[in-house]
Amino acid sequence: MKIPITKPYFTDDEYNEIKSSMDSGWLVQGPKVKKFEELFSEYTGVKYAKATSSCTTALHLGLVTLGVNEGQDVIVPSFTYIATPNSVEYTKATPVFCDIDLDTYNLDPKKVEKLIENNYTFENNTLVNKKTGNKLTTILTVHQFGLASDIIELNKIAAKYNLKILEDGACAVGAKINNTHVGNFGNMCAFSFHPRKSITTGEGGMIITNNVKEAEMIEALRSHGATLSDLQRHLKKGYLLPEFNLLGYNYRMTDIQGAIGIHQMKKLDSILNKKKEIANIYFNELKDLDGFVLPVVPENYEHGWQSFVCRIDNDILNLTIEEANEKRNKLMEELENLGITTRQGTHASHTLGYYKNKYNLEDYDYINSYKADKLTITLPMYYEMSEYEIDYVIKNIKRLW
Known part of the structure; x- marks a missing residue:
């Protein structure tokens, strides 16, 4: 007897779709990824879904899109996989840990508010760290193990203190509050497709938003800051290279992964x-x-x-x-x-x-x-x-x- 902690579920559908990608010669982010994004958007009910190389890179892109950088603080639950605070470190901002509700394993809104009241002063509509002078700008909440955090209360705190929220939904495909899927509460939400997750593309992530400007920023940042993706360029004048007006990253998902994702969504x-x-x-x-x-x-x-x-x-x-x-x-x-x-x-x-x-x-x-x-x-x-x-x-x- 050998029972694993989890095991991905594949059928011939994934293998055939991968072969289709390989036969087409299109292996980087392309039509398969686009279809995967459309299926994920439809499932969650969020307008825009942008695939990435991992949930960690999705979180990084989300933070960059929110303008998080050096001299800022980001509240992060202290009980979370290290990728969550790491994504904050990548921006040169400071992760500020906050304790959890032991029943749900999620960020405790009461502890968030207490942390703010004890450590920050409200100056010119901005929270300033009493010790470091950093500005608190963002809450990075985690929907731990597939249970949505109390995003409704956290949104109230964010509104009260002029903060932004990014949701780490690495584990949270299918997580809902009042029948509403996470990612529909006014914030960007990032997901993981690591093999430990309910559906997988091997590695891979997705970030969703209802804000078109955020979606456009993610689209550019994940592909070196290009104004056009490879697929968009191919469908127009493929011989012309795009413009680069942003410092971006290579955080793209491959079409092989997208091919897997298409049929994982159908099994979800x-x-x-x-x-x-x-x-x-x-x-x-x-x-x-x-x-x-x-x-x-x-x-x-x-x-x-x-x-x-x-x-x-x-x-x-x-x-x-x-x-x-x-x-x-x-x-x-x-x-x-x-x-x-x-x-x-x-x-x-x-x-x-x-x-x-x-x-x-x-x-x-x-x-x-x-x-x-x-x-x-x-x-x-x-x-x-x-x-x-x-x-x-x-x-x-x-x-x-």
């Missing part, structure tokens, strides 16, 4: 429905394990279920965080020995060497994020997961717990 509803079924089985079968906390889905939220992340509750078990961490690690090791792959939810970025050393941070500075780092466990979940495999995971967790 089936994949999300199957993952929801697995989540419901986990909920029903594991709900009575004392101290084994299952994911929380707030009312009127629809979870995208990129991951099913549980947590060891050290308080219920009357353990220290470190003792509960040992219990979590032992459980993960024993499951691994039985062929069941698990992972911690994600990192508390403020505990990682680069950020810890550069900004002189301590593990307990963001206690909920630290707990989430040390105490979460992600269970296997994927489209082709069989009833036997699901039952095997459940039986062994119950036995070992």
Whole structure:
């Protein structure tokens, strides 16, 4: 028995579409990427979708488009994969970590407002850092594990303090609030198509927006700052090179990846429905394990279920965080020995060497994020997961717990 944490779902459709790209000779960003973008735009209900080489590069482009640069602060959840704060560092702005709501693993709006009130003064309609003089301009919120963050409350805070918001939806395809897909709340939202995600193009990302000027800026920035894409140039006078008025990047998606994405989009509803079924089985079968906390889905939220992340509750078990961490690690090791792959939810970025050393941070500075780092466990979940495999995971967790 070997059960992976997740597994992409492919059929002959993807292989045939890739062959079509290779036969055509068009391998860079072209007609397949354009079709993938159109399908993603239609699915999310957002006007413009622009494919990129990864979610990290999509986030970078989003920040650049918002004008984030040196001398600015960007609020970032401290419990997130390192790519989130890294995208801020690329702009030479400063990521300012904020703790999370331990129930949802997402940025806590109350903690965001408290952070602002304690560390900034409001001068000329701009928040200024009391210690560094940096201007706080942006909140970079993450829809962690496929659950939308409280974007409605965060938007209210942004309006109150004249801030912009960028959404990191790396895990959040299918995530909704009140039946509205993330990316429709007035902000750009970036997605990932890494193999851990519900649909994949190997690597790859997408950024969506309803703002035409933002879409045009992303379009240019992802392709060296060109005024015309290769596909646009090909459809017009292909022998003429475009103008370059911006310092751009090579963040394009290949047409081979776009070819995969076309058919992954066609499978998306089936994949999300199957993952929801697995989540419901986990909920029903594991709900009575004392101290084994299952994911929380707030009312009127629809979870995208990129991951099913549980947590060891050290308080219920009357353990220290470190003792509960040992219990979590032992459980993960024993499951691994039985062929069941698990992972911690994600990192508390403020505990990682680069950020810890550069900004002189301590593990307990963001206690909920630290707990989430040390105490979460992600269970296997994927489209082709069989009833036997699901039952095997459940039986062994119950036995070992």
